[in-house]
Amino acid sequence: MTAAQTAFSPEMVEQAIAAVTEEAGAAITALEAQLQALVQAEQAAAYYGMTLSDITITPGLVDILYLGVKLGIYPCLIFMGVGAMTDFGPLIANPKSLLLGAAAQLGIFITFVGCRLMGFTGPESSAIGIIGGADGPTAIFVTVLLAPALLGPIAVAAYSYMALVPVIQPPIMKLLTTEKERQIVMKPLREVSKKEKIIFPIVVTIFVALLVPSAAPLIACLMLGNLFKECGVTERLSKTVQNELINIVTIFLGVSVGATATGTTFLSLQTIKIMAMGVVAFSFGTAGGVLLAKFMNLFLKEKINPLIGSAGVSAVPMAARVSQMVGQKYNPGNFLLMHAMGPNVAGVIGSAIAAGVLISLYG
Numbered sequence: 205m206t207a208a209q210t211a212f213s214p215e216m217v218e219q220a221i222a223a224v225t226e227e228a229g230a231a232i233t234a235l236e237a238q239l240q241a242l243v244q245a246e247q248a249a250a251y252y253g254m255t256l257s258d259i260t261i262t263p264g265l266v267d268i269l270y271l272g273v274k275l276g277i278y279p280c281l282i283f284m285g286v287g288a289m290t291d292f293g294p295l296i297a298n299p300k301s302l303l304l305g306a307a308a309q310l311g312i313f314i315t316f317v318g319c320r321l322m323g324f325t326g327p328e329s330s331a332i333g334i335i336g337g338a339d340g341p342t343a344i345f346v347t348v349l350l351a352p353a354l355l356g357p358i359a360v361a362a363y364s365y366m367a368l369v370p371v372i373q374p375p376i377m378k379l380l381t382t383e384k385e386r387q388i389v390m391k392p393l394r395e396v397s398k399k400e401k402i403i404f405p406i407v408v409t410i411f412v413a414l415l416v417p418s419a420a421p422l423i424a425c426l427m428l429g430n431l432f433k434e435c436g437v438t439e440r441l442s443k444t445v446q447n448e449l450i451n452i453v454t455i456f457l458g459v460s461v462g463a464t465a466t467g468t469t470f471l472s473l474q475t476i477k478i479m480a481m482g483v484v485a486f487s488f489g490t491a492g493g494v495l496l497a498k499f500m501n502l503f504l505k506e507k508i509n510p511l512i513g514s515a516g517v518s519a520v521p522m523a524a525r526v527s528q529m530v531g532q533k534y535n536p537g538n539f540l541l542m543h544a545m546g547p548n549v550a551g552v553i554g555s556a557i558a559a560g561v562l563i564s565l566y567g
Contacts, residue, residue, distance in 0.1 A: 270460045273348055273355075278457045279341035280425040285450030286341075286552065287405075287429025288442050290520065294546035296400050297393040300500065301512070301543075305550025307496035308516025309558045311336030311489030315481050316562075322477060327351050330562035332478055335362045336485025337555030338369065338517035344461065345422060346559045349567050356465030357475040361482040366519045372483070373514050373526050376490045381510045385498070386534040388509040390543050401434040412557060418567065419560025426552065489517045493547060515544040518551035 272278040295301055312333045319329035327350035334346045335358060343362035347355050365372065378386075405427030413420040432442040469475075493513030501507045511531050515523040524544035531540040 266460065266463045269456050270463065272453075272456055273344065273460045274352075276345050276348060276421065278453050278460070279345040280421050281453045282341040282450055282457070283422050283556075284425040284429035285445050285453070286520065287426040287431075288433045288445040290426075290430055290433075290549055290552070291545070292401060292404055292430060292549055293396040294393055294542050295549050296396045296404055298543070298546045300508070301546030302550045302553075303500070304493045304496055304508075304513045304547035305516040305518075305552075305554045307513065308489045308493035308518075308547065308551050309337065309554045310492030311485040311487065311517070312555070312558050312562075314488045315485040318484060319481055322481075325351075327566040328354060330566050331358055332481050333485060334358075334555070334559055334562065335365065335478075335482040336489045336517070337551070337558060338362075338366050338486065338489065338519040338523065339552065339555045340366060341457075342422060342518075342555050342559050344457070346562060349563055353469065354474075354478065355461060356470050357478045359461045360465065360470075361479050364479075365482050365486050366522070369486075369517070369519045369522045370526050370529075372486050373490050373517075373523065374530050376487055377494060377511055377514050377527075377530055380491060380494045381498070383534060385501075385510050386531060387538065388507050389535065389538050390509055390512075390540065391506065393542055393546075398434065398436070402431065405430045405434070408553065412553075412560075416557050416560035416564065418563040419556045422556040422559065423553065426556070486517065490514045492516070509538070509540055509543070512540055512544040512547055516547040516551045516554070518548065518555045520548050520552060521545065523551070524548040 295305075314333075315336050316329045316333035319332045320326070324332065331343070331347040331351040331354055334343050337343065340359065340362045344355065344359055347358045351358075409420075409424050409427045412423040429442075429445050432438045432445055493516035494510045495513070497508045497510040497513035501510070509527075509531060511527045512524075515527045517523050524541055524547075527544035528539070528541040531538045
């Protein structure tokens with residue numbers, strides 16, 4: 205009886221009641237917090253036209269258009285149009301220009317390192333670095349996969365600096381070359397057969413798909429558009445891809461990306477950093493192509509005009525026109541446009557491969 209009396213003494217009973225009351229109070233508090241959160245979620249869902257009970261969503265026009273960005277559809281379609289407007293003949297006729305296009309991707313990886321030192325994460329640094337490829341669709345494709353929160357600033361930076369190529373590149377080109385080098389006259393390119401132009405996109409697609417599968421969607425669409433142009437039997441499709449399709453997709457892309465550039469995300473110090481690193485990316489990309497051309501001239505009998513190396517950034521055909529413009533200032537009889545188109549189109553392929561590498565590392 206003594207043990208029972210001790211176990212059920214008034215003090216023990218009071219302690220048990222206090223413990224139960226405390227646990228019940230904690231449970232009730234947690235339940236209240238959950239109910240309050242549920243009410244807030246219901247209110248937020250109602251504000252956006254959603255009902256949590258049956259999970260119904262009422263998307264708007266921009267929501268539907270943005271799916272093309274989120275799923276990577278628009279960049280691929282734009283690449284198809286770019287491919288249909290591109291002539292790979294200068295690259296096929298002078299395969300050495302492929303190296304210049306690859307060297308111009310130096311800006312991507314230097315910017316990546318710089319962004320890491322500034323405190324950006326790996327995926328964010330990759331998305332910012334791809335601005336150096338001077339290719340808007342590629343920048344959007346990478347950013348959506350790796351750093352969607354930065355889509356607005358990166359898209360604005362990529363397209364802004366593409367338009368500023370004639371302003372950014374000439375001072376760098378003049379700084380890294382001598383007047384004698386700018387006057388180098390290159391021999392006319394050989395004529396490329398139709399068979400070569402048809403085989404080239406097929407071989408490149410297979411090679412890139414095996415080497416960097418992440419870049420396969422962009423490269424495959426680029427080469428498919430080029431096949432429309434070169435095969436000679438799909439003229440209607442080629443014209444549609446070059447004009448109506450690419451124009452419509454560009455409108456959709458602009459509206460979708462523009463909708464993400466809200467004040468809270470765009471007007472910030474981070475955006476200023478991104479814009480600054482974009483200049484770094486373009487500058488080092490231009491310098492990389494020019495310096496490799498100068499290095500190649502140490503071993504070549506037929507010298508390369510280093511100015512065409514700057515066209516390795518894939519702003520087609522603007523970068524090639526800048527090379528032609530600067531070259532003619534120092535030698536009015538020098539025509540570098542077709543020679544510069546080789547590194548220019550090589551830069552398109554190079555930037556897509558660089559994007560695939562970064563996606564493979566951080567995607």
